[in-house]
Amino acid sequence: MEESFVLxxxxxxxxFTADFVVEEGILSKVTAAGSGRAQRIIxxxxxxVSSGWIDLHVHAFPTFDPYGDEIDEIGVKQGxxxxxxxxxxxxxxxxxxADSRERAKTNLFAFLNISRIGLSRVDELSDLAWLDQEKAVQTARAYKGFIVGLKARMSKSVVRDSGIKPLHIARSLSDATSLPLMVHIGSGPPAIEEIVPLLHKxxxxxxxxxxxxxxxxxEEGKPLQVLLDAxxxxxxxxxxxxxxSFSFRIAEAAKRHGVPLHTISTDIYRGNRLNGPVYSMANVLSKFLHLGYTLEEVIAAVTMNAANWLQRPELGRIQVGDTANLTLFTVKNKPLTLFDSEGETRQAAKTIKAKGVVVNGEFIKC
Ligand SMILES: [Zn+2]
Known part of the structure; x- marks a missing residue:
């Protein structure tokens, strides 16, 4: 690693414009633009510059098909x-x-699928025999810190005839491990009104x-009561x-009704990275800018909000003395056609593009 550089x-x-000095992996100084001293000037x-972007929902286990990809392809290479x-x-x-972290630059955490087989098949909750609770609890203990929550995919094609039962099992695993749940929603059954009330803070x-x-x-785009209550x-x-899983029609309704924007994540894997409609985190961020959120709100949704949820605030702020995790990006007045998951398009006037990162003190150009 180079000893020091200045952004x-x-x-x-x-x-706010400034020079950001990184020395031995640490953000050592934020100083007046033009005054930063280091071996290398970038x-x-x-x-x-923002704190490093955090994507709360990706698929980073490359051997699984279709839901898999290489860690750095969906991480540092896209900001x-x-x-x-x-x-x-x-x-x-x-x-x-967990071992694959050693071969990657990108910081990696994981949700543990409540089904022991994970996404080795796409109906992983259809047979309750795969929900081995003892093994799940042991695994959560063994990888404490790396595992940040439990994942339950509660839609028809995943649960098949298991209905709501996997979510009750997830709930008891959450109690046993003190880990929060991430619940995927989609086509029913189970009905959304049956799922959401089971979720906690x-x-x-x-x-x-x-x-x-x-x-x-x-039908009119109003948020359901279960969403407001949740x-x-x-x-x-x-x-x-x-x-x-992303509809402009729904996202516009959410914005219109003031549903809060917490985290923007991609659910990226090889297929939707190469062929769309995801492509990259920057592309997804451009969609939210187009929806009318401010740049500050959009960036907070991939930095501070995600870091706070992870209970790792240092990953979502720019603070002297922290290990340097930063993202460099541009916002250009450049038209861009955006695609959602329903085949709808929007014409954006502005494009967000990732230019580089500093990950654990190392500068990497995108
Ligand atoms: Zn996913």
Missing amino acids: RNATCVNG DCSNVY VTTIVDAGSCGADCMAEL RDVITHYLHGKPNNLFD SQRGVHLDVGHGTA
Whole structure:
């Protein structure tokens, strides 16, 4: 690792411009633009700097198909310094996922799939015999700190005839491990009104802007009472864009009705990275900018909000003395066609593009 460098003339989303000096992996100084001293100067004029982007929902276990990808392809190479694998692995392959951190630059955390087989098949909750509670608890203990929650995918094609039962099992595993749940929602049954009331403060609903039947909004686009109640009691809302789970129509309704924006995540894996509609974190962020959220709100949803949910505030702030995890990006007045999961498009006037990261003190160009 180079000993020191300075990100010269970089601008924060609040408009503050400065030099950011990194020495031996640590953000050592934030000083007047042009005054930072280091062995290497990296010109960041007209470039934004934020704390490193965090993607709360990805699939980073490359051997699984279709839901898998290489860690750094969906991490540092697209401006994301921290990714959270959203239940690709259950107890059976968690050790392998944990070991893969050694071969990657990107910081990695994981949700443990409540099914021991994880996403080795896509109906992992259809046979309750795969929900080995003892093994799940042991695994959660063995990988404390790395595992940040439990994942239950509660939609028809995943649970088949198991109905709501996997969620009750997830709930008891949550009690046994003191880990929050991330619940994927989609087509029913189970009905959304049956799922959401079971979620507690700090549990996560991922795919909350999906546009399939059984979504969280009524015909007129008003948020359902179960969503308002959940948000009121501190349930966390996560985008989890994915191939099939983001609708402009629903996202516009959510914005119109003031549903809070907590975290923007991609649900990225090989297929939707290469062929869309996800492509990259920056592309998904451009969608939220187009929806009318401010740049500060959009960036907070991939930095501070995600870090706070992880209870790792240092990953979502810029503070002298911290290990340097930063993202460099541009926002250009450049038209861009955006695609959602329903085949709808929008024409954006502005494009967000990742330019580079500093991950654990190391500078990597995108
Ligand atoms: Zn996913």
